[in-house]
Amino acid sequence: MTLEQALLDAHARHDAPALVGLYTQAADVTADNQAACFYLTQAYVYALEQGDPTATALYDRLSSQGRV
Amino acid sequence: MAKDAVSDMLGAVQQPIEHARGLANAHYTDPAHFAEEKNAVLFSSWAGLAVASDVPHVGDAKPLTFLGIPLLLIRDRTGQVRVFQNICRHRGMILVSEPKNIQGAIRCPYHSWCYGTDGALVSTPHVGGPGHNTHEAIDKSTLGLSEVRSHVWFDTVFINIDGTARPFEDVHANLIARWSIFDQPLHHGGADSRFVLDVQTNWKLAVENYCESYHLPWVHPGLNSYSRLEDHYNITEQGCYSGQGTLVYRQLTGEEGQVFPDFEGLSDHWISGGEYVAIYPNVLLGVQRDHAFVIVLEPVSLDQTCEHVHLYYAAPAVDDSLRARNAAQWRDVFEEDIFVVEGMYKGRSAPAFDGGRFSPVMDGPTHCFHDWVAGRIAAHRAR
């Protein structure tokens, strides 16, 4: 399954924990910094919502790019 | 002419009980009066919204509506119960649409702005464009959720929508002192100790019926066999609350003689009796040696009231079958009142009804409530 399909599936079943992982993965594999910041934002918001401790690291990555 | 006539009628309500009339029909049946009453009576006082036991755990959030206003009842990270308007500060979307536990943040389902359980706006994703999560025009520190003034007492969450009421402890100092002995943990009896009665009536009639004992021998003959009319006394505290007390409260006893544990440190007065008051505007309370109850009257509309009943005990766990029996017994009693509050509501459409009269001996608590409502409306009109 492609990452895109996995993301769509996770959205369809409102699987927020999966969305954190998949959007983080999407940020990690893209070479485009602009796109990476978009994905990191998505991952960060779902992590924040669930009180997932990875929110801190995601915040720091966005912060280092001046995005929060 | 119409306005004068209306003011005169308020004046008639505020007469000494021997001469007073009750509130006129329009206060029960006219939408314009209901709209006026919202501001004059329900938004400007400490109205009951819910019970704190509705959100027992940190992060528990429950959407509620009070007179059409979408509200969010939540227990924040520090354990404090708060009430917010249940809308996002971005485009006004409803934030939480069903009861849930907020693990981290409240995420708006529209564009995912995120709020802490304390109402602070913590994230505004993509607000400065994709992947840019800030913008100088959007100052998060000024865009937290709109909090509604609230106060928890007797496990009841009271709200003052317009923010103008004096502090709850001032307004209700008298009842807080009167019942100070019950200022100890009240343990909600759980799922079988909460029920809801939907009644086709105006909320005020539920208050009026609750606070007098005059009807006991006729409407609750079963109750009256052990809670006799002659053992009751009136409670009237002008401008705050009114109701009835009984000198003789008989404990519910199980087949093996088991009873509920008593609240701690009760005086003789509380070992033998009980008190039942309506705390204005819309909360009905009862205390006895071994259990208490809270009824929040939700004024759904002019002619619809939802009665949210909750029973409390002195210990976190009490005898299961006895607790179920107690809930069933109270449900029977409260259901016995439904035909009365619905019947009085229908009666308010009879043009010849002039507000009615009060027994100077038996109806003091009811008149006390009418007098308070009339006073709030008169003060509102004078403003």
Ligand code: FES
């Ligand atoms: S309306 Fe809530 S984020 Fe836009």
Ligand SMILES: [Fe+2]
């Ligand atoms: Fe009754």
